[in-house]
Amino acid sequence: MAAKGRYKNDQWNLDDSFGLGGTGDILAHMALDTDPPFTLGITGKWGSGKTSVMRTAFATLKGNSLQQGLAFEKAISERETTHWKALAFDNTKRKRKLDWDEKQVSTAEQCLSIWFSPWQHQNEQNPLIPLLLEIRTQFSTWIKLKEKAKNINRRGGLAGLKLIELVLDAAATLSIGRNVNVARGTSDSVRKTWNEAAPNLTELSDGQRFHLLFQDAVENILTTIAGKDNPSELETGARLIIFIDDLDRCEESVAVTLLESIKLYLGSRRCVFILGLDDTALLGTLSRHWQDRSEDDNRDYLDKLFQATLAIPQPNQTSVKTEIAKQLRLHNISHATARKCTEDITNLLEPNPRKLKNFTNSLCAAWELGLGHGWQGNDTLLLRQLILFQYLRLNHRPVWRLLERQPQTLKLLHRTITGASETEPLDMEGLKLPDQRLAQEMFSRAFAHVLQDNNEPTLRGNSTNLESRHRNMELEQAVNLFIDRLDRKRSDETFKTLFATVFSKNDVVDRHFLSLPDPEPAP
Template sequence: MRPLTDNPVTSPEDDSFHFGPYVDVLHAAVEQATPLPLTVGVFGSWGAGKSSFLRLWERRFEAGKTRTIWFNPWKYDRKVEVWAALLHTILAEMEQEETLKEKAVRLAKAATWLSVRAGLGTAAALGTGGVIKREDVDELLQGLSEGDAEQYRQVNRFEADFADAVREFVGADGRLVVFVDDLDRCTPESAMTVLESLKLYLAQAQCVFVLALDVDVLAAIATNKFGEALKGAPAEVASGMAYLDKIVQLPFFLPDVGFDTLREAFRPYVSELADDPFFWELLQRGLGSNPRRLKRYINVFNMALAVARGQLPPGAIDRRYSLQLAVLLIIRTLHRGFYHTLTAEPDSWLTLTRFFEQAQTNATIRQTASLQLPPYLHDVATDSVLERLLTHNGQERLSPPDGPAVRQMISTLRSTAGPADPE
């Protein structure tokens, strides 16, 4: 059993999702972008492959003179001001250049001072990549009580000084590409401060900022933050999307990865049923085309089958049992309420399947679900997604397991996926 990992793809040879052509298009557009800075939004849902896309794009810059920096904001979330950690990550790279070291340290102190003024205190030192030590922060704090005209001057000039440092770092015609991954994993406040810092402190530099995020998550965060202040304004002004439009000049929505592509990419990792078309039909119907969800599912399914073979007598696990276990794992993943019902009433799978099958040929039965089914199945009687999974109107139908078999499968899943979350 070879588990699938969630590590992002880093080389074109491993681009099983076929992102390459899209990377080419975006790369060509950014290469021609002037004047800078430019902010690019790579938008995609959770688990859609944003990190892989960014890593593939990062490799494209290796052949040229463009310099790149990778920043993971969630590593600093709740520890330091994330926007300050972004600045210090860039400045720490600049510090490696002997001719830039003094300027980078001076700018890092100014950034730390900004953090101190924002109320961060000595915690500012945690996100500076070693450029600023705790004693430096203590010195700045002492300076606040003694007069900080010089610090104010540095802050007022920070944007221009930072732009000068970047120009020296990349050359007069160069550019610095900063990849900001997983921004939507941060707390709402941290994510917003990162976006705002791009406008406040970095708006003159020769930089391309690439933000990987779920646009719906960030739009909701922005709407919550500014909604009350913009109450009564037109929807196109008050929405979070309107705010993001001001930050992101070049939006790019990650292409959907087709299920056929995912099947070919993941087939070598499926220990059993890898060449069974019905198995993949069930996965497509029950889980959709989210790469991360499918990876985790296949890992758990492989483990569950291996455990089941150790629990049951030889020959007890046939194709039907394996498919039933596959469906039960889908139910556990996306239909938690029904899964909890099965733990208490394992015959419910058979009962509900028969109801769905009868209802598909007799509409009256569906209208009288409260009379046809026990009370604990009333809520799921209208779940069309669950109905398609249990009945599957294709060339093949999966017969439901009986109660004892369901209990055995639930025991197996407890050993591999753990107990289901409470309702």
């Protein structure tokens, strides 16, 4: 594995840096402890760590990493082999941590886990087809690995692949309505049901016939996985576990078609589906797709589809602080400064792994740029000030633009934030009294929600207007906006407290925060 850099990417990871690994272990256990058919939703906001949790469970269940390529990246097998193998349920150290009983271990040994990212197939009219192709590809890879180890019933494996190809043909007919013949190798009951039904798969019974064919293919695959000669020898717990990530990133038609396919065609007694999604975003997708349905109808639809949901918890604060401080230390920031600044960052930001990584990366880049410019002074104070400027860059861009163009207005921002009673004009080059008043008005507007009494009218409107606005929205949307508003308010209140601590009333924005230094004079 390549050496780790000083800036952290936003790809999923298996190293549990933010303390979410235990959730992945629970998910793997749930996948084995359900009664199929079963669909489980893994819910969480954008950037909350859903993919990392699902990948941990996938690796625990010995999902195959070799075919998991990423756009614009090398195959995951080149990045994650060590962690991947260490997470497998049959790894000696892992066994002790998981503490599964014999039944769970036996079930895991007769399972095949598949990973599918539907948003990578946005151009497919029928997302069921790329899902089935992924099952075929990953099962084929499993066969090749076993062939190398000379530990497989090759005939059974080829039969399973043939059946999956037939299922693929049948899936295509669900879209285009052409006839399909059932190949040799299907069970007698499936062949009988198929042949007695109308030959055209656009008839009403097509879904039932497709369901039987898919179920037969799954049982043949699992028979090969378990090393058995006949599906009747399978343990009752043997199952195909399908992880579907980023469903809410899909186009509306793709997301809905895939959900309908799972509901109508893939509900096999040997299948467990695990779907990673932002449930709020998915509800919005359903509302746009079925505009004549109410919010309650769409929620009922999801309740019927999912037998359980597992919400991603907030990351462990101790782990978060450890990771941020570790990254700051990589940039030659002292232990004491790193600890203090880590507290500022975690107090200031929402506990979202993606946002924390993004902010810390940007902060470190700005710090390195400043060091290259010859920053002088107290590192702790400079970095704490830089944290607040970085916060303004990301969350109050108009305020930061004004400070960039007029660094002296930091004095006016200080007056605004601290509620200072001074009213006399400041001696600012190029800014007369009317301009100073206007700048302070801009700052007051930006932070009105943390500067004024909540019962008083604000520059953005009084409480009556806000209530009226929310009444015209669906309840789900109104609650989400309200929560976002509370999050922003909490962060801005923290900013207000920190700002009064690290800036004085006479400070201006240090030139190193804004521009390149003057060139060295020629010798």
